Amino acid sequence: MENALIVLFGLTMLYMAGTSRIKAYIKMLSVQGFLLFLICYFGVEKNNLMNFIFLAFETLIIKTFAIPMFLRKILQKNLIYRDSEPHIPQFYCLVLASTILFIGFLISYIDYPAFSLINPMYFGVSISVIIISLFLITVRHKVLTNVIGFITMENGIFLLSLSVAKEMPIVVSLGVLLDVFIAVFILGLLINRISERFEDLSVCRLSDLKDCKNND
């Protein structure tokens, strides 16, 4: 069951690589959050109730509702709907993302003694999700899509931390959650400032600070 969910989680990244509507990205973020909740529900041992409640809160409340809602608000405020003309056409993005996902599967099933310490399914998919997110950040133009790439990367890291099956002290996991949440919040506020000051929300506008002659 959980393996099927993890594969679904990996497939959401392919959908993100293939589409250009920002609303669809945000919807996918919600889906990812919910999938992570289901993975926690089926995969994590529930002998530590406190820890499980914390995970449920993180995935269900923060990842599924709070962050996507916040992003939708920014979207409405700044009236951007598409991330058109990425640096690489959508189709090639999709091909590359699928290749990365495939390689992720392959690597995690290599018969190497050190790999006995991990759960290959979790490991392969989460590493691929992290790499695909980094890849999408580099191809996409808009600052908002970059933030979405950052969030999917954090989701990948969350899945990776589930694969270890060891618990960090609750202080640490709380701190991590708080940091990520505030980072997204600050990036969101900065997006609003950028849209006030710059012509559009393209990353290419943010290239004034250089070491060239005319810069002061």
Added chain:
Amino acid sequence: MIELILIFPLIAGIILLFTKTVKLNIFFVLSYAILHLFISLYCSFNNNYKDITSNIFDTYFKVDNLNVLFLLILSIIFLGVAIYNCGFVKNKEMHRHDLKYYSLAVLIFVFSMTGTILSTNLGLSWVFIEATTLASAYLIYFNKTKHSIEAAWKYVFICSIGIALAFVGIIFLSIATGKFDSLFFDDLYTNASVINPFWLKLSFVFILVGIGTKMGLAPVHFWLPDAHSEAPSPISALLSAALLNSAFLIILKVFKLMELTHTDHYARILLITMGLLSLFVAAVFIYNINNYKRMLAYSSIENMGIIAIGTAVGGLGIYAALFHMIGHSLIKSSFFLTAGNILKIFKTKRISAISGVLKIDKTTGWLWILCFIGIVGLPPSPLFISEFLLLKALVIKNHFIIVSVILILLTVILFGIAKIAINMSFGEEKGITTGKNEISDKPELTFSLYFPQIAMIIIALILGIYIPPFLNSLIKNAISGF
């Protein structure tokens, strides 16, 4: 006792949020700085660290031989910046709300750096180092110009991604630990023999790249020049002289683990590569630069590179690295604060628009020259000693090629900074080219805008001639584990 420096900023922050008194802002920042210095001095003179910590904080925050040095540097720099801050805030005429959030962000920024330095758990260090990014984001954005938005965006985004990668490294490390389940540094050190070397090596790469982003090592340094040049000067000083050190401490602690598990050869190669690359990048950009705050930022990258190389060489090299760090923090913070004065007088960051600082403002001019002598490592500077020791350590280990590369790059950097600093200080006074401001409307600079730089540069130059036994034993204790 150390819980005081962690609780005070939080309480002060809450009080600031709900009060409207303007004077309270300056008062809290200054009193936090004094408290910080007092406690870290107490810790560094008191060799028995056991009775300093209390039980509640004991598990997560501890003063030990290594981090007490970093704590002391942070305190001294913070006090200097806090004193400068009094004059800075008065001169700047900012809105009450802005001042409130500014002071609040400074308090939280220093709080999170202190947390990074003191935390005993790798995960907790991660939490705090990410918190430094978030707290300083507002400070970099503070001037609210187009450029500062761009710098803040790049800073938060690049650092957050870098630090997220470091978290991947931490997860790998917890895979490497196998049966024992702990990320406390002490547990890691005592159980070093059972750690899986494959995962440990993998985790070191991620942690080095991730935390190295915050430290400003070369291939991942891109946020640094932008953020340092756009932030208000006291903040640039804090970023350069304190934040980079705290990030370095985490790398140093993980490096120690690598040494204990005998996988350090691999770590050394990575550190030397990044260090040399930092020197190279700094040399290339400093040679032909047009913004003096960016020049200082690149010089920070250079010095972090030297520190990384020193760590990698080991032995005498680590002593050199830590001593270099002390010298760099003192000199670079006074350099940035002086740059703040120049910015205030000339209202431009463009190098070509400035000359004759000595004629316009004598103290600032001399400070600028002294800082320049300090930062490039000309003899009375402590950086001369540390760089000399580093080269000696490299020669002992027969790394002649690295020595010659470092020497060439350092010479290029010396030439680049000297050209700029001398052109700016001497020569005829120039009415500013933009025409907006004449020298006649030179702002009055209060004494608090000179005092911290003078004090810090004097301390630094004295350290270059005479290292007090107290400091020497502090550094020796710090490197005793390596």
